[in-house]
Amino acid sequence: MDADAGAQDDLLARLRRYPDLEAPNLHAVDATDRLILGEASSSWGAVSGEHVVVIGDHHGALTLGAIVRHGLSGVRTHQDRLLGERALQANAERLGVGGFRSLGLTPDLVADARFVLLQLPRSLDALDEIAGLVAAHADPGVLVVAGGRVKHMTTAMNDVLRRHFGDVQAHLARQKSRVLVASRPRPDDERPEQLWPRREEHLDLGVTVCAHGGAFAGTSVDIGTRALLRHLGAMPADATTALDLGCGTGVLAVLLARANERLTVTATDESAAAVASARATAAANGLEDRVVVARANGADVLPDASVDLVVLNPPFHVGAAVHAGIAQQLFAEAARVLRPGGELWAVWNSHLRYRSTLERVVGPTRQVARDPKFTVTASTRASR
Known part of the structure; x- marks a missing residue:
């Protein structure tokens, strides 16, 4: 294991859910976080933080893990849950890690992004809105690394991603988690019109x-x-x-x-x-x-x-x-x-x-x- 990967793993082991609900059966980091970080690290090389976006981070594992392993700054992140957003901030302050800013689910979040790390939402509509936003506003060469627990994933998620991206690949499952990798955003005239809300x-x-x-x-x-x-x-x-x-x-x-x-x-x-x-x-x-x-x-x-x-x-x-x-x-x-x-x-x-x-x-x-x-x-x- 390289030193940066070791620092990342050490950080992940110290993350907390606070101020979100804490209980023995609730965890700040899961196997999906680790799998997404591993898949992304093998792909992105020397990308700058300004071109990295994290969506759906639960309590900071994806955002802080990527920053520590690759020395990034300027990472953009969006979390739907307010307590997830506050947990990210609390973990960052407690562990002395910075280099990110939280944004809404708007074009500014993903503008010119080259890598998007995504915890797959369980709602297909939520995934459709996110995928459409990324395809419309990210860099044409963007790579989306999206992961989830296998028991919560369906082939319909692949179909949703394919509405917006020309290439969607499902990687082998590990530790009951799986990653989907999407690339080549479809042109505007090949994607469904986004009518949200x-x-x-x-x-x-x-x-x-x-x-x-x-x-x-x-x-x-x-x-x-x-x-x-x-x-x-x-x-x-x-x-x-x-x-x-x-x-x-x-x-x-x-x-x-x-x-x-x-x-x-x-x-x-x-x-x-x-x-x-x-x-x-x-x-x-x-x-x-x-x-x-x-x-x-x-x-x-x-x-x-x-x-x-x-x-x-x-x-x-x-x-x-x-x-x-x-x-x-x-x-x-x-x-x-x-x-x-x-x-x-x-x-x-x-x-x-x-x-x-x-x-x-x-x-x-x-x-x-x-x-x-x-x-x-x-x-x-x-x-x-």
Whole structure:
């Protein structure tokens, strides 16, 4: 092993997920990170950092690993999750590594890039948006090294890449991970037109939903959200401030604002794709003046005891792992920002049995509706 590769491996061994959720079954580095770095290192030679882009880095392994092994500076990186972005920064500061800057998923991110290191998203739409952006704006000689865990990869990913690149090769799997290498961006007239965010009108709800590729559920309205929407009329009518916590594409925020013209709604999500989608959804429905969308860890953009109502459809996955910790953190955030007497209305998979947690973290909780799939509850914030 060369000295630079050894320094890279030493750095990877010291990475943490913090401030993201940490648990024994959650890791800051996986075999896919190492495989992508190894495949890229064998291809790029003496490339400068200004021509290297990293997309989808989980907690900094790809960005910092590439910088340390090759002495790069000026690397551009994009992470959809805010906590991934903060973990990258925390690891860089703790280990004394610099040489990167974080950007949105925009043409500036990939302009003139010659190498793109990509952790494959699980959503084909997310991959399509990324691949289209790279093919349209990167250097014509760009090489995309995209990796993932084999159990989460499908041949449809190859097909998506082939819409935008003339050459896509699947390399042999190692340690249950595999790399796809894409090159030769297709000319503009041979690639599908990129129309992001996409739009869909839902006549039954009277709402237009906009979604970027990485937004959960895309332009559809997921069944958990629909279960909570059935009870909009029972939510406090005297509320003037509300929070859609983990807003996704902003459907709950928009319909809350529409149902109560006195209400100002803050919508937060840590996903950059969700935030961009929710802003577009608010604008498409003429409610951008009463729906304020912010990228946040929970509700860290709001002060304590500042809202009357919180609505929440919490996720129960952290990446590919099932973990209840993220929902518990969101319950705690709801409790923090609710005024005494304010209410958290939540929908959750019935088998998760969150009611006792809600009672403990937020306050008295009543069951509004329940079926084998979903439970809807209303929790009243106890006096502080």
